[in-house]
Amino acid sequence: MIDGHRVPRWLKFPALAILALLLGDSLASQIVRAASEEAWDALVREASAACQIASELEQPRVVWSNPGYEHQAALLITGKWPQTHMKGKQGYMLCLFDKQTAKVEIQEVEAQLFK
Numbered sequence: 001m002i003d004g005h006r007v008p009r010w011l012k013f014p015a016l017a018i019l020a021l022l023l024g025d026s027l028a029s030q031i032v033r034a035a036s037e038e039a040w041d042a043l044v045r046e047a048s049a050a051c052q053i054a055s056e057l058e059q060p061r062v063v064w065s066n067p068g069y070e071h072q073a074a075l076l077i078t079g080k081w082p083q084t085h086m087k088g089k090q091g092y093m094l095c096l097f098d099k100q101t102a103k104v105e106i107q108e109v110e111a112q113l114f115k
Contacts, residue, residue: 040067043099047073051095054104058082073097076109 044067052060057079067073077093080086092109 043067043073046102047075047095047097050097050102050104051075051077051093051106052079054095054106055079055091055093056082057091057093067099071099073099077106 044065047067048062048065052062055077057077058081060077060079062075063078064076065073066075073096075095075097077095079091080088081091090111092111092113094107094109096105098104
C-alpha cells in the first residue's frame with residue numbers, strides 16, 4: 001500500500017510497467033503511421049489524376065510528386081504534346097494541387113531542364 005491506496009500488482013514490477021508503456025507507445029505510433037501513409041497515398045492518387053487531366057498531354061504520367069507542402073502537393077507530369085505541329089514531342093508540366101479545394105494550377109516546364 002502507498003498512502004492508504006492499494007498498488008496494482010503489475011506496478012510492483014517496474015520493468016513490466018516500463019515494457020507495457022513502451023509497447024503501448026509503439027503500437028499507437030504504428031497505427032498513426034499506417035493511417036498517415038494511407039492518407040498520403042490517397043492524396044497522391046487524387047492529385048495525380050487531377051494533374052494528368054489538367055495537363056492535356058497525351059499518355060500523361062507522373063514522374064515526381066511531393067505532397068509534403070502545407071497547402072499544396074507538387075507534381076511533375078510528362079507526356080506527348082497533342083498538337084500536330086509539335087510532332088509528338090515530350091512535354092513537361094508542373095502541377096500544384098490544392099489540398100483543401102482540389103483545384104489545380106498547371107504550368108509548362110521547359111524540356112531543357114530535364115536533358
